[in-house]
Amino acid sequence: MATAEDWLAWEAIRHQVALAQYSNGVVYRIIKLLNTSDTRLLSELEMALQGAGSLERIERLESLLYAVRATNTAAFEQVGRELAQELQALVQYEAAYQAQVLTAASPVGTHIATVNVHQVYAAAYAQPFRITKDGAAPVAQLLNGVSEDRIKLIRQAISLGMVEGEPIAKMVQRIRGTRATNYADGLMDNTRRHVETLLRTSVNHMANVAQQSSLEANEDIMAGWEFTATLDGRTTLTCASLNGKRFPVGKGPIPPRHFNCRSYAKPVLKTYREMGIDLPEVVVKGGTRASKDGQVAADLTFSDWLRGQPQDVQKQILGATRAKLFRANQIDVDRFTNNKGVVLSLDQLRKKDSEIFKRAGL
Numbered sequence: 493m494a495t496a497e498d499w500l501a502w503e504a505i506r507h508q509v510a511l512a513q514y515s516n517g518v519v520y521r522i523i524k525l526l527n528t529s530d531t532r533l534l535s536e537l538e539m540a541l542q543g544a545g546s547l548e549r550i551e552r553l554e555s556l557l558y559a560v561r562a563t564n565t566a567a568f569e570q571v572g573r574e575l576a577q578e579l580q581a582l583v584q585y586e587a588a589y590q591a592q593v594l595t596a597a598s599p600v601g602t603h604i605a606t607v608n609v610h611q612v613y614a615a616a617y618a619q620p621f622r623i624t625k626d627g628a629a630p631v632a633q634l635l636n637g638v639s640e641d642r643i644k645l646i647r648q649a650i651s652l653g654m655v656e657g658e659p660i661a662k663m664v665q666r667i668r669g670t671r672a673t674n675y676a677d678g679l680m681d682n683t684r685r686h687v688e689t690l691l692r693t694s695v696n697h698m699a700n701v702a703q704q705s706s707l708e709a710n711e712d713i714m715a716g717w718e719f720t721a722t723l724d725g726r727t728t729l730t731c732a733s734l735n736g737k738r739f740p741v742g743k744g745p746i747p748p749r750h751f752n753c754r755s756y757a758k759p760v761l762k763t764y765r766e767m768g769i770d771l772p773e774v775v776v777k778g779g780t781r782a783s784k785d786g787q788v789a790a791d792l793t794f795s796d797w798l799r800g801q802p803q804d805v806q807k808q809i810l811g812a813t814r815a816k817l818f819r820a821n822q823i824d825v826d827r828f829t830n831n832k833g834v835v836l837s838l839d840q841l842r843k844k845d846s847e848i849f850k851r852a853g854l
């Protein structure tokens with residue numbers, strides 16, 4: 493048994509972990525797509541270079557790269573379309589999920605308003621991330637930037653190779669990387685890492701916009717939201733310093749604050765008294781106290797939180813073996829706060845979340 497506030501804190505952290513696992517699936521699917529098209533791109537590059545003499549290559553570099561550029565653009569367009577579909581489904585799910593969370597945490601009979609998913613998605617997709625070095629840009633524009641950067645890298649690598657008089661295979665290898673390192677030493681890996689960052693951050697961005705829209709639609713029962721950083725060895729100073737601060741709904745430093753940001757917003761309900769209800773505070777079934785005194789400390793770390801959870805919750809988040817190691821203090825929590833080994837589809841995320849609502853008696 494827990495108060496609504498405890499339960500909201502507990503549920504927000506649990507859902508955030510599940511969302512990171514969902515991100516792993518998005519990354520997996522989209523990188524796979526990119527890899528398939530990269531195989532084609534590299535063989536096109538190889539063919540273009542082989543078809544030209546060494547002097548001709550230097551003179552005609554731009555036209556030799558024509559097919560490569562077209563394949564690259566098409567690959568990123570496909571990535572953009574797939575991502576848009578993923579994010580649209582995510583926003584739809586998140587909006588429904590947030591309505592369930594508010595229903596679980598508010599007094600019985602409270603009307604919980606839902607949002608127009610298409611409007612929320614369109615606004616979120618067009619909304620700039622406030623996180624780039626050069627300012628802010630929407631996700632499609634950021635993706636475009638990665639695509640253009642990659643063509644520049646390829647052109648530079650080929651120019652350099654030609655100046656050095658390298659064999660074609662060597663030039664292509666610099667771009668592709670070597671099998672021995674699982675292609676981590678190729679220029680293309682650079683792009684893959686940028687795309688991965690962009691995917692993870694856009695999932696976080698979309699989930700946050702969907703959440704804030706749901707909170708705004710239910711402003712009558714909301715006191716605001718609380719910035720919650722995933723406190724571990726990888727937390728940025730910005731996020732650590734914002735941790736625990738409260739802001740009005742729809743305002744303030746809504747996460748993500750930077751690329752790969754794992755911070756999230758915890759909804760804060762008005763008290764019953766503030767809602768004008770003369771009842772003791774709601775108690776949510778199935779919630780777990782987040783700390784010993786029942787209050788969630790502002791500096792509660794993910795590790796602290798996880799340690800206070802029952803074994804089945806630890807197991808759900810970490811998997812059985814890792815949960816055992818964690819309890820035995822044999823692995824560091826940093827190793828799995830963004831656990832890339834666990835992959836959730838949107839359906840699995842939905843199922844995981846619905847178990848929680850069942851536990852809460854909904």
Ligand SMILES: [Zn+2]
Pocket residue numbers: 728731749750752753754755
């Ligand atoms: Zn952050």
